[in-house]
Amino acid sequence: MNDDPAELAVEFNRRLREVVLLVRQATTGLPLTAQQLSVLGSLESGPRRMSDLAAEHGVRQPTMTVQVNRLEEAGLVSRGRDADDARVVTVALTDEGCRDLAHGRRARTAFLAERFAALTPDERAAIAAALPAIGRLRAP
Amino acid sequence: MNDDPAELAVEFNRRLREVVLLVRQATTGLPLTAQQLSVLGSLESGPRRMSDLAAEHGVRQPTMTVQVNRLEEAGLVSRGRDADDARVVTVALTDEGCRDLAHGRRARTAFLAERFAALTPDERAAIAAALPAIGRLRAP
């Protein structure tokens, strides 16, 4: 087997695009967008600062301000102030946000689960075996 | 190893989100957006109809009209009419579009190639072995 990182990158990029398109086609019309769900997911482990959220999601601060504004208007998150540093805004999941996060995740995952169920056990095993390596792309 | 499609879907979805974020962070500021590059890529094998392009990219016709308008203004694609059916608009890559496609792809792929180069040969092999199965998610 050829072990050229550049060729692998091209192939991987192509598959990635296919899957992203597939998921998008299957999840249009859901009440929460992928980004909103993603932000809510970051808050699952506890409140976070605006700047941390922005960094984690690879967006600028004003972008996160907009997203948090909308989530706050929808009642899914709440803003708070840091006790030690009055400049810092913290964002926390509300009970309703917690519920919607669970629902949204289920809806998105259900589609993928169906597709995985249609694969052979060998195919599923191949994908499962690759996930740790894919995760290592983040911190090489 | 656990072979539950639902669990695999959750894990896969998580990795997918990570990689998408990673690529986005690495490719902001490039002259061509991911969608523009994607549309140009569809035209590489020859001219296509508007409706085919829209279907392939999982978007509505008006969305594709907008994207093609911009690409046409930028000189990267050209519109044509079908000889047999006067309603049909065909879209073709221009020479400049062909060049920009190659450059854009290289820029995007170069980032991934670096990350792949930092993995071990075993990790690359695991990912390469999973790509066919991932491709099969499209047509289960």
Add this chain to the structure above:
DNA sequence: TATTGTTATACTCTATAACTATA
């Protein structure tokens, strides 16, 4: 002066609804 966050403005991507032209 540096950091945290917001506001203002603009561009891309997307959708639905209404329209034109052709079959």
Add this chain to the structure above:
DNA sequence: TATAGTTATAGAGTATAACAATA
């Protein structure tokens, strides 16, 4: 009447630049 495409309008997501408040 049905199909291919466009125009009009709206909303989400993103960015940069300019600003306020706090450290």
